[in-house]
Ligand SMILES: Nc1ncnc2c1ncn2[C@@H]1O[C@H](COP(=O)(O)OP(=O)(O)OP(=O)(O)O)[C@@H](O)[C@H]1O
């Protein structure tokens with residue numbers, strides 16, 4: 766039976782980096798483009814990282830009953846929304862999928878696709894190291910947004926609290942202190958289809 770492998774973790778734990786490496790190691794994995802109302806960043810392309818849409822588009826998805834899950838964040842730049850939409854991208858009869866999300870979206874995806882069809886890949890990094898990685902990453906941007914980096918770091922504390930992790934049923938955590946090591950661990954899980 767095919768599965769949805771769902772990467773989650775606090776900011777700057779390496780989700781995007783791992784996603785890219787896993788795709789290279791297992792090219793047969795299918796991917797899904799989520800939707801967002803946040804402004805497009807330099808280097809991003811519409812339809813690759815996200816479909817960059819408007820508030821009105823989000824309303825329309827809801828009215829049409831196509832919203833699988835959605836999240837909204839009160840960022841320092843205003844409200845940014847993210848969603849997975851029932852737009853035909855996911856068909857578990859066609860193969861295994863690799864996605865990135867949050868604990869909140871994972872819960873909704875579990876309800877929509879069924880617990881046995883989705884497998885959580887929870888990534889963690891020690892907080893001090895994670896903060897350094899997120900600041901260094903921001904520093905490389907043309908216009909670093911340090912306030913948003915700090916907001917996200919603090920918000921993660923609550924969003925990924927011990928209680929929330931327990932409630933979501935996260936039993937295994939993958940520590941990204943060495944990308945090669947964690948990649949091997951995750952690849953094994955994907956190939957076997959179990960944690
Ligand atoms: N094992 C590692 N060792 C050192 N640096 C790493 C490692 N894995 C990823 N990084 C670096 O950490 C930074 C954060 O990684 P990445 O952008 O992939 O995180 P993320 O979880 O997708 O973040 P966000 O949720 O904020 O988008 C990047 O600069 C990346 O190159």
Ligand SMILES: Nc1nc2c(ncn2[C@@H]2O[C@H](COP(=O)(O)O)[C@@H](O)[C@H]2O)c(=O)[nH]1
Nearest residue numbers: 803836838847865866867868917920921924
């Ligand atoms: N748990 C939280 N997740 C958040 C928060 N702000 C944004 N996000 C999630 O981050 C990813 C990636 O966003 P991007 O803009 O860097 O591409 C996305 O899935 C959002 O849901 C937050 O405060 N808490």
